[in-house]
Amino acid sequence: MKFKNSLVKAFAAVAFAFAGLVTVLTVSANNAPQVQAASKASKRNKVVALAKKEVGKRYVYGATGPNAFDCSGLTSFVYSRAIGKNISRTTFTQVKRGKTVRVSTATLQKGDLLFWGSKNSPYHVGIYVGGGQYVHAATPSQGVRKQTLSGYFWPSTAKRII
Template sequence: NAFDCSGLTSYVYSHAIGKYISRTTYSQVYQGKTVKVSTASLKKGDLLFWGSKSSPYHVGIYVGGGQYVHAATPSQGVRKQYLSSYFWPSAAKRVI
């Protein structure tokens, strides 16, 4: 299965913990509680957003240890990567 980024996050939440979140990056950024985007503040399961805080273009899920899981592109598939200062999230939300 090929996922886009928000498809992956909504799939993981519904299948892993039975929590339903909206389907698009633009609506997911308005759910939950805002969390500071720092490795000290983030908890496993937090949603990470890239781009504008009000209209982000990408979302992933923090998995701990400075890493996140995301659907990079449908062709690259789901990847686990380290947070990077070159690609630092602009916002984080805690929905669980």
């Protein structure tokens, strides 16, 4: 009888431990997409915050920061410093990174890279910061600016890095 009681207790303990493990794994699996989404949103916000912080800096062709930038130098610097992601150095190589997304204020997300010119060989890049605006190293006379997207200067393609 004593052996039977011990066996029942042992079985109950194993079953309880197993049920607890399954519950923990189920909860962890169900929370994973939310944690990943929060992490992505956090990364996007860090990219946007640093991009906005660079507004007002000088434009110098070939410069990669921290006091002056050209367009791809700005995007490379921001991604590297904000989230530790190397997206390469030139518009020609950056356009090959990430996932292509439709260029529409309804589809763009903060941190998306915007490209102007040919989709395979763009001449300019900026960072979408939300609300129909982007930050870019515009020209030597304008420097790094935050501007609103317009039909006059609409990007040809967009890439989602995060």
